Amino acid sequence: MKELADGFKRFAAKADRDFYSGLIAGQRPHTMMISCSDSRIIPEHIFDAKPGEIFILRNVGNLARTEESSVRACIDYAVKHLKVKRIAVLAHNQCGAVKATENKEHLDTEGLKKWLEQEEYTGSDLEGAEKAQAVRQLAKLKEYQTVKEALEAGRLELCALYFHLDPISMETYEDGEWRSL
Ligand SMILES: [Zn+2]
Numbered sequence: 001m002k003e004l005a006d007g008f009k010r011f012a013a014k015a016d017r018d019f020y021s022g023l024i025a026g027q028r029p030h031t032m033m034i035s036c037s038d039s040r041i042i043p044e045h046i047f048d049a050k051p052g053e054i055f056i057l058r059n060v061g062n063l064a065r066t067e068e069s070s071v072r073a074c075i076d077y078a079v080k081h082l083k084v085k086r087i088a089v090l091a092h093n094q095c096g097a098v099k100a101t102e103n104k105e106h107l108d109t110e111g112l113k114k115w116l117e118q119e120e121y122t123g124s125d126l127e128g129a130e131k132a133q134a135v136r137q138l139a140k141l142k143e144y145q146t147v148k149e150a151l152e153a154g155r156l157e158l159c160a161l162y163f164h165l166d167p168i169s170m171e172t173y174e175d176g177e178w179r180s181l
Contacts, residue, residue, distance in 0.1 A: 019050070029055040032078035034137065035090045036062040036097060043090060046163060046170075055082060060115055061097030062089055064137040066144040075141075079150050086156060087141060091134035092163040098130045131171075131178060134160040138173070 032055045035043050043054055057074040065071050078084045091098075100106055102121040107113040120136075123129040138158050141147045150156035160173035161181075170181040 023052055027052045027055070027082065029053055029078070029082055030085050031055070032057070032075065032082075032084045032087045033090055034059075034062050034064055034087065036060065036092060036095060038092065038095065038097075040165060041090065041092050041163065046090075055084060060112070061095065061119065061133065062091055062137065063097075063115070063119070064089065064140045064144075065115075065118075066140055072144070072146075075144060076146050079146050079156060083155070087147065087158050089134045089137045089141075089158075089160045090163060091130050091160065093127060093130060093165055095126075095130050095133075098133055099126060101133075102126075102129070131160075131162055131173070134162060135173060 030053060033043050034057045035041055037058045037060050043049070043056055044051075047054065055074075055078045057071065059065075059071075063071075064075075066075070075087070078087070097116060098119075098121065100112065101116055101119045104113075104117060107116055119133060121129045122132045138160050141158055142151065147156065147158070151158070162171040162173070162178060164170070171178045172181055173179075
């Protein structure tokens, strides 16, 4: 508990209380992001966003597993109620979840096995596999009814992003290609 208590005290000492007070009125995020649980990947830091700007679903491997109710609930709420403008899948380099799919015998718990067994390791190297995995999530999102309807109505866009930790850089997936941001 000590790390958390100390961290909260540091945060509370310097937090902008007027800004937090304004958040009581509600949230108006512009983006829903599906990000990896990896502790090195913090969407708000990477995109210099404040609380209230990004509605985040984090899980192992940034998966859009729309057959899971927790994933569906997050998408439904973001798209139908919060009316986000986009859903972004944020992939990253050195992703342990993607690495784990290369040798599925390494998935040594029931939870990891169930969560990752449907994922395929495709591509010539780890970066290729991480990017291919992100693109597959876009395809899954497009098949989900809530997303499909919003896309057809022209009020939602989908994008995939790939974050490099070192050196820091970002790529976006557009028209079938990855490009530097
Ligand atoms: Zn990851």
